[in-house]
Amino acid sequence: xxxxxxxxxxxxxxxxxxxxxxxxxxxxxxxxxxxxxxxxxxxxxxxxxxxxxxxxxxxxxxxxxxxxxxxxxxxxxxxxxxxxxxxxxxxxxxxxxxxxxxxxxxxxxxxxxxxxxxxxxxxxxxxxxxxxxxxxxxxxxxxxxxxxxxxxxxxxxxxxxxxxxxxxxxxxxxxxxxxxxxxxxxxxxxxxxxxxxxxxxxxxxxxxxxxxxxxxxxxxxxxxxxxxxxxxxxxxxxxxxxxxxxxxxxxxxxxxxxxxxxxxxxxxxxxxxxxxxxxxxxxxxxxxxxxxxxxxxxxxxxxxxxxxxxxxxxxxxxxxxxxxxxxxxxxxxxxxxxxxxxxxxxxxxxxxxxxxxxxxxxxxxxxxxxxxxxxxxxxxxxxxxxxxxxxxxxxxxxxx
Amino acid sequence: xxxxxxxxxxxxxxxxxxxxxxxxxxxxxxxxxxxxxxxxxxxxxxxxxxxxxxxxxxxxxxxxxxxxxxxxxxxxxxxxxxxxxxxxxxxxxxxxxxxxxxxxxxxxxxxxxxxxxxxxxxxxxxxxxxxxxxxxxxxxxxxxxxxxxxxxxxxxx
Numbered sequence: 001x002x003x004x005x006x007x008x009x010x011x012x013x014x015x016x017x018x019x020x021x022x023x024x025x026x027x028x029x030x031x032x033x034x035x036x037x038x039x040x041x042x043x044x045x046x047x048x049x050x051x052x053x054x055x056x057x058x059x060x061x062x063x064x065x066x067x068x069x070x071x072x073x074x075x076x077x078x079x080x081x082x083x084x085x086x087x088x089x090x091x092x093x094x095x096x097x098x099x100x101x102x103x104x105x106x107x108x109x110x111x112x113x114x115x116x117x118x119x120x121x122x123x124x125x126x127x128x129x130x131x132x133x134x135x136x137x138x139x140x141x142x143x144x145x146x147x148x149x150x151x152x153x154x155x156x157x158x159x160x161x162x163x164x165x166x167x168x169x170x171x172x173x174x175x176x177x178x179x180x181x182x183x184x185x186x187x188x189x190x191x192x193x194x195x196x197x198x199x200x201x202x203x204x205x206x207x208x209x210x211x212x213x214x215x216x217x218x219x220x221x222x223x224x225x226x227x228x229x230x231x232x233x234x235x236x237x238x239x240x241x242x243x244x245x246x247x248x249x250x251x252x253x254x255x256x257x258x259x260x261x262x263x264x265x266x267x268x269x270x271x272x273x274x275x276x277x278x279x280x281x282x283x284x285x286x287x288x289x290x291x292x293x294x295x296x297x298x299x300x301x302x303x304x305x306x307x308x309x310x311x312x313x314x315x316x317x318x319x320x321x322x323x324x325x326x327x328x329x330x331x332x333x334x335x336x337x338x339x340x341x342x343x344x345x346x347x348x349x350x351x352x353x354x355x356x357x358x359x360x361x362x363x364x365x366x367x368x369x370x371x372x373x374x375x376x377x378x379x380x381x382x383x384x385x386x387x388x389x390x391x392x393x394x395x396x397x398x399x400x
Numbered sequence: 401x402x403x404x405x406x407x408x409x410x411x412x413x414x415x416x417x418x419x420x421x422x423x424x425x426x427x428x429x430x431x432x433x434x435x436x437x438x439x440x441x442x443x444x445x446x447x448x449x450x451x452x453x454x455x456x457x458x459x460x461x462x463x464x465x466x467x468x469x470x471x472x473x474x475x476x477x478x479x480x481x482x483x484x485x486x487x488x489x490x491x492x493x494x495x496x497x498x499x500x501x502x503x504x505x506x507x508x509x510x511x512x513x514x515x516x517x518x519x520x521x522x523x524x525x526x527x528x529x530x531x532x533x534x535x536x537x538x539x540x541x542x543x544x545x546x547x548x549x550x551x552x553x554x555x556x557x
Contacts, residue, residue, distance in 0.1 A: 036526055208500045210453050228474070304455045
């Protein structure tokens, strides 16, 4: 007998709202369906009504974890439209924040992987070390989440000598701790047994379904925008693209830990070779009619923004594709023929960011059970009817 | 492989299908094709030039037409295939037989612009809810958001 289990949009195992429909036969998932649209935000439409500068702050709020990614992707596209070149020091600081963001995002993910695998001390260790990175971000930008460091033509805040010494000094601890995590991730028997062979995605499927980021790299696809299409100063920074061939959640863990070590190397290079000079140039208010495709390697994979200008101070069109949306098709493939108990682990392994993927329309809901479908508008109407019947609630005295 | 080599190769493989090939900046190539040739062009790019990765599909509302951009990437360049379809008959063939990963972007295109993607394997709405009013396509320029009147249950009439 086949049973369909709805998971989400609100569910304790999910950190963000998304609706999954699992058709199961016993414990085995036979089919999986993803339903988006629970919390769409109308962001692409909204961007057409805001100016270039306002849109930096709007794109920064697409995501709470990779906030710098979307803002940088947007800003470097608009800089091309406006034909301005940010100074080198500005680009170095921009990429420094990018790599610190990648480090904090991957440390956060490692903790979640540990938590979903039932290894909570790993979660506590990684999140403690993540605080080191968060503190660095705070001394650079003044903020822990939305760094607001980007502006058209460069960055808004400089890095001084004391901050530089602090960043370089913190790297030793981070390196030592991350090497320890790599050792645990690859050797701790119970952790390895829980992650290995879970969420299998073959290399052919990863290519066919256009997976991105660590999800693709753990299936042996060396796809990294920083190498393929070096933006900003990545052309002159030495680093390696980390891949794994195991095609499972264990591979995705190992790829992310190795990327952490690469990020620390990049940060060290940037801090030791920070050029002198100004951090930003003045940007014009309007952009000539043109179009640009901007790509950026976010912690979760490739971000791509297509920006079209029409000669005014507002964009004609801003198309945002976040990496989570690109990985959904692969997730459905990974879930099939897995076990129900593996759902949180597999789903967490793409490092999903629902708020990134859900960025197009207004807040709406459609909730369906196994036997009948109730629409949100119907639910609202029913709730209204019920409230109208409850007489004592009407004109009730405020208790205070 | 440099940009100009890829442009030459694309011209050779696409032949008359490529109406216009532009290389406006480093590692960005734009190829314009007729809507009927889209699937054939994408197949040629995939089989002969290694453009297996579709980053996304962008739709643009451009007066009487819709402009569609299929953003591809490989290890050398970002290649964008552009095609235009009239607003009066917004139909385009699905490229999912060639690139299975295109399904989510095609569904999004159907929702946001009302473009009918022919032979799409899964035509359900993706980003719009089940009770979204028909013939409302939010990313068309003539669509404006009107906030519905707020009614507080149990509040004053």
